[in-house]
Amino acid sequence: MLDANENPFETHLNEHLQELNRYPDPHFEALREAIAHYRSVLPEQIFLGNGSDEAIDLLIRMCCIPGKDRILITPPTYGMYQVSADIHGIETIKIPLKPDFSLETKAIIEKRDEASIIFLCSPNNPTANLLEQGDILRIMDGYHGIVVVDEAYMDFSPGDSLLPFLGKYPNLVILQTLSKAFGLAGIRLGMAFGSPEIIRILMAIKPPYNINSITQWRALQAFKEPEIIQQNIKTILQNRSKLIEDLSSLPMVKKIHSSAANFLLVQFDDALSYYKKLAAQGIIVRYRGDQLHCENCLRITVGTAIENQKLTDTLRILS
Ligand code: PMP
8 A cells, every 4th residue: 555645654543443544435335335224225326425514515516606506495494505505606595484384385496497406404404394295396396406305303203204216306315414313423424315426426526535534434333233323312302202391381481393303493482581591501502583483482402301401490490
């Protein structure tokens, strides 16, 4: 191995992870195989990014010419679609969700030909609801651009992934991540599933060694122990039920939106003041009252039973 100007002296992180002096596998073959097996897709339908955020960035670079092309998003939704578009000089068409957080399907279909990519998020962040599969399929049908469905939170939801539709819709790209249900946000691993043609382009335009050896090794371990992930998901869903029950009894809580994710969108009588008071007590939640249809809302991640109890106890004292 005298081709890559590597250092011949090895650094061992532990006995299982050797050869950190070598560059990682740029095609992440072993990891792709493991994910293909876990999600019942083909390895050539999988792209891996440094978080889904890298996949979002590369999809925009792949499909859009700065100053000319546009993407379509459905606010309120995950912020990185807009951020990435802005960075690339790509204009954003916004078709807001209805007040019940469902898609304005007809309006999207009327506008879709002006956009190169449509980003949909299901379950959506910050509203926590699943989008109707039928709506997504209608948006994809006859559309010449790419529909990206971000399923970052799908493992927490009772809904079905769109992965089985990959074969039928060559313009569908699905994003998933190890940052949520797998509890591995720190290793930065995002997945994009799509047609082999799209995946080939993403692989060609990515930085060569975008998934480091430590991440590839740790992710492989995770796919070997799916029962741990399933148990964690179960616990988080139980904790979510208890958190909903406890929050419901608080006088300042006006509404808890139904959730298909590991967080709750909660309407308060005065969200900003409770956001600040919680922060002063060392409890950090996300203020979302500035987003469309989210007036006076905080987005609260479901934590451990102890963390959730501390949150509700603190709110009770503040009431
Ligand atoms: N998509 C959605 C909907 C998210 O909420 C997030 C993180 N908050 C991401 C993607 C980012 O995922 P990753 O950590 O894989 O970059």
